[in-house]
Amino acid sequence: MDFAFTKEQLMFKKEIIRFAKKEIVPRVQEHDLKKQFDFEAFKKLGEFGILGLHFPEEYGGSGADVITTVMAGEALGEAGVDGGLTLAYGAHTFLCADTIFSHGTEEQRKKYIPKLASGEWIGCMGLTEPNAGSDVASLATTAEKKGDKYVLNGSKIFITNGPLADVSVIYAKTDPEQKHTGISAFIVEKGTKGFSSGPNLIKMGVSTSQTSELFFNNCEIPAENLLGDEGEGFNMSLQTVEWDRSALLAPFVGAATYMMTRCVDYAKSREQFGRKIGKFQAIKQKIANIRIFGEAARNLVYRIAWCKDQGRPMNHLEAAVAKLFVGDWSLGPANDAVVLFGGYGYCHEYDMERIFRDSRLAPIGGGTSDIQKMIISKLM
Amino acid sequence: MNYDFSDKEFNLFVEIHTLISEFVKDKNLESSDINTSAENIRQALALLSQTPYLKLGVEKAENYNGLLTLMGAMEVIAGTSPSLFLSIETSTRIFGRILSTWGSDSQKEKLLNPLLNGQIIGAVGLSEDALNVDNDPLTTTAVADGDSVKISGHKQYVINGPTADWIAVVGMMNGKNVICLVEKGTPGLTIGEKTATLGYEGVAISKIILNDCTIASSQVITPKNDKDMLNTLKLWENQILIGAGLGLMKTAFESAKDHSKKHKTGGKPIIAYQEVGFKLSEMLTLFQTSQLFAYRAAWTADTDPKNVESLTLCAKVFCTESAEQVASEAMKILGGSGFLSGHPVEEAFRCSKYGQIAGTSTEISRVKIGDTALGMNK
Numbered sequence: 001m002d003f004a005f006t007k008e009q010l011m012f013k014k015e016i017i018r019f020a021k022k023e024i025v026p027r028v029q030e031h032d033l034k035k036q037f038d039f040e041a042f043k044k045l046g047e048f049g050i051l052g053l054h055f056p057e058e059y060g061g062s063g064a065d066v067i068t069t070v071m072a073g074e075a076l077g078e079a080g081v082d083g084g085l086t087l088a089y090g091a092h093t094f095l096c097a098d099t100i101f102s103h104g105t106e107e108q109r110k111k112y113i114p115k116l117a118s119g120e121w122i123g124c125m126g127l128t129e130p131n132a133g134s135d136v137a138s139l140a141t142t143a144e145k146k147g148d149k150y151v152l153n154g155s156k157i158f159i160t161n162g163p164l165a166d167v168s169v170i171y172a173k174t175d176p177e178q179k180h181t182g183i184s185a186f187i188v189e190k191g192t193k194g195f196s197s198g199p200n201l202i203k204m205g206v207s208t209s210q211t212s213e214l215f216f217n218n219c220e221i222p223a224e225n226l227l228g229d230e231g232e233g234f235n236m237s238l239q240t241v242e243w244d245r246s247a248l249l250a251p252f253v254g255a256a257t258y259m260m261t262r263c264v265d266y267a268k269s270r271e272q273f274g275r276k277i278g279k280f281q282a283i284k285q286k287i288a289n290i291r292i293f294g295e296a297a298r299n300l301v302y303r304i305a306w307c308k309d310q311g312r313p314m315n316h317l318e319a320a321v322a323k324l325f326v327g328d329w330s331l332g333p334a335n336d337a338v339v340l341f342g343g344y345g346y347c348h349e350y351d352m353e354r355i356f357r358d359s360r361l362a363p364i365g366g367g368t369s370d371i372q373k374m375i376i377s378k379l380m
Numbered sequence: 381m382n383y384d385f386s387d388k389e390f391n392l393f394v395e396i397h398t399l400i401s402e403f404v405k406d407k408n409l410e411s412s413d414i415n416t417s418a419e420n421i422r423q424a425l426a427l428l429s430q431t432p433y434l435k436l437g438v439e440k441a442e443n444y445n446g447l448l449t450l451m452g453a454m455e456v457i458a459g460t461s462p463s464l465f466l467s468i469e470t471s472t473r474i475f476g477r478i479l480s481t482w483g484s485d486s487q488k489e490k491l492l493n494p495l496l497n498g499q500i501i502g503a504v505g506l507s508e509d510a511l512n513v514d515n516d517p518l519t520t521t522a523v524a525d526g527d528s529v530k531i532s533g534h535k536q537y538v539i540n541g542p543t544a545d546w547i548a549v550v551g552m553m554n555g556k557n558v559i560c561l562v563e564k565g566t567p568g569l570t571i572g573e574k575t576a577t578l579g580y581e582g583v584a585i586s587k588i589i590l591n592d593c594t595i596a597s598s599q600v601i602t603p604k605n606d607k608d609m610l611n612t613l614k615l616w617e618n619q620i621l622i623g624a625g626l627g628l629m630k631t632a633f634e635s636a637k638d639h640s641k642k643h644k645t646g647g648k649p650i651i652a653y654q655e656v657g658f659k660l661s662e663m664l665t666l667f668q669t670s671q672l673f674a675y676r677a678a679w680t681a682d683t684d685p686k687n688v689e690s691l692t693l694c695a696k697v698f699c700t701e702s703a704e705q706v707a708s709e710a711m712k713i714l715g716g717s718g719f720l721s722g723h724p725v726e727e728a729f730r731c732s733k734y735g736q737i738a739g740t741s742t743e744i745s746r747v748k749i750g751d752t753a754l755g756m757n758k
Contacts, residue, residue, distance in 0.1 A: 001381040001382055001385055001386075001445070001449055001675055001679060002381055002679070003381060003385060003676045003679050003680075004381060004683070005381065005594065029539035042434060054445060067381060073411075105726070107421060129415075183504050198621065207473050264753050264754055267754060268755075278750075278754045278756065279756075281750075282749020283750065284746060284747045284749070284751060284753075284754065285743075285746040285747065286747070286750075287750040287753050288694075288697070288745070288746035288747070288749035288750045288753070289746070291694060291749055292694045292697055292698055292749070295673065295676075295691065295694050295695075296669050296672075296673050296694075296698055299669070299672035299673060299675075299676055300668070300669060300672060302381065303383045303672060306381050306382070306383050307383070317664075318668070320661075321664065321665045321668050321669070322514060324661065324662075325665050325669055328662075342557060372661070373654075373658040373662070374654075374657070374658075376660075376661035376664055376665070377651060377654075377657030377658060377660055377661045378657075380637060380651075380660060380661070380664060
């Protein structure tokens with residue numbers, strides 16, 4: 001057993017933090033308040049190489065391993081980048097681009113990956129429907145093959161990057177009689193006739209990410225936009241879980257470090273009763289709780305990353321444990337951070353309330369905490 | 381990075397598990413009788429001395445990671461018998477590490493070798509009424525008297541006090557913290573009655589009183605950096621309590637899980653009900669998170685000792701508090717059977733409180749973690 005990162009990984013993390021603090025963080029609060037997507041920041045992520053980090057160089061990536069990729073997410077959180085931007089990055093790179101990369105043909109890879117890796121195109125993934133969330137088998141969106149085309153009908157909801165995406169990976173039933181084995185995955189491009197997105201859904205947190213419904217009304221797409229073979233969609237969606245439980249959780253780990261750093265700075269400067277509030281034990285306890293959560297979560301997230309780097313089959317129990325822990329155990333520390341700042345913690349001027357709101361996605365997105373408990377209790 | 385134990389480590393855990401499971405079968409390890417406790421520890425130490433277990437973290441054990449391997453192994457022993465575990469670890473990992481870290485060659489020769497061969501039991505007298513968060517000066521004092529040293533003072537909560545062959549008594553001598561190695565039966569040393577406790581009933585815990593207790597000056601250990609010594613002793617104690625937490629969680633979780641698969645209500649095993657299944661999921665999440673936390677803290681102790689203290693406190697808080705939560709939830713899943721005296725989960729629940737109190741208490745741990753983050757360490 002060895003928990004060491006390589007020197008290169010640690011240096012890279014520092015570089016990302018430096019970059020993010022300079023180029024992205026100063027823009028976060030304004031965009032969060034306006035609930036606007038930060039196109040410029042997203043483009044900068046692409047230019048820095050983060051959006052395509054783990055793809056091979058020939059597709060515009062850097063060929064990074066999973067641990068380094070996960071570390072990039074942690075670094076963004078640690079720098080103070082908001083959960084909205086990191087979510088947009090996660091949905092774009094892992095749920096959309098990586099699915100195309102992992103299951104697409106060479107032609108599909110060449111067409112989509114370089115532009116997604118650079119940030120020229122924005123990607124999204126559509127799985128959840130108004131009546132099919134965790135119960136994927138009950139998807140109602142259909143894809144009927146007609147000659148050299150598929151015709152899609154149905155709708156999706158809570159789709160991160162939905163209103164912005166140039167490229168969407170969409171799951172639909174090619175065989176409505178079947179449950180999981182009737183699901184297939186397709187690439188749908190922006191502007192395709194019969195395909196539209198709804199307005200941005202106003203959310204509690206991760207506000208800079210744009211979330212919407214997607215509508216398919218006799219939407220015709222070329223048959224070659226099928227990813228893999230018919231009926232393989234469910235397994236593809238399961239494979240993204242590895243990324244979901246590592247790279248998409250990593251910003252929450254980084255955010256814990258960011259919260260702690262901010263709380264420490266505040267506790268060292270704020271004076272009450274004639275001394276710095278950092279001198280009070282109640283304040284130290286809150287800071288300790290935040291650190292303990294962050295350290296605990298970090299181990300779980302990197303365990304998933306390391307296993308993926310080893311090429312091991314997905315351990316769904318360990319993945320669910322990581323997701324459940326980050327989701328449910330982050331509430332206390334995030335609350336501590338808000339309370340430590342007192343009235344300022346409740347105001348948007350200080351970013352603790354934003355981080356608190358952003359953190360509330362963790363027990364919901366990508367499978368709720370209850371679903372994780374269902375998975376764990378079935379597998380144990 | 382590597383999240384797996386090596387095959388060799390894994391095989392050691394299996395070997396220890398087999399040995400200790402067989403050993404505890406016909407033993408009453410929670411007996412409050414001191415003679416029974418002493419006999420149990422001696423036999424267990426002799427048994428474990430056949431494996432590399434006693435050496436881990438004390439001496440270099442080839443092909444094993446020191447504390448990291450130990451943490452995995454501690455979970456096995458603590459999961460089998462908490463009392464045996466606490467006695468063995470106090471003797472081996474605290475008394476033993478005092479010798480291996482600060483002892484002279486002759487002290488090592490005389491005591492460390494027999495200790496690691498399972499021939500003697502050690503104890504440590506540290507805690508005093510005055511020993512608090514800020515490490516006020518110890519009131520136990522040692523005064524040179526020719527070639528001898530006279531020790532006077534009181535120590536409380538001495539684990540293995542009534543069963544130990546040797547006690548390492550921590551006190552002040554010429555304004556510095558020192559450790560005096562006192563043999564059982566030395567004139568001036570009085571061992572108190574075994575103290576009744578909420579958990580760990582099989583461990584002999586007592587006060588000791590030293591009244592002009594005279595030992596040879598060669599039995600005094602004077603660490604170079606005596607101010608760090610108290611913190612180091614606490615660190616070792618915290619590491620043991622982390623291991624204990626893992627063992628208690630293992631016992632409680634496994635017992636509740638097995639019960640929930642066998643016990644049926646409404647025609648189906650109770651694990652099929654979300655109220656039970658979800659509770660078990662939370663328990664497993666705490667257990668697995670604690671394991672990784674404990675392993676990383678142990679790995680840090682092996683590889684980056686300068687940064688180990690604060691991370692160990694983080695792990696200690698998490699593991700010991702999780703142990704109580706997991707044991708408490710396990711009792712609920714077990715229903716009435718978990719409430720019966722002598723049930724392993726009832727025992728785990730009682731023992732779990734100790735981890736939060738002993739060593740650096742979880743409250744003071746949080747204060748110290750905060751101090752480190754704020755750069756306010758004393």
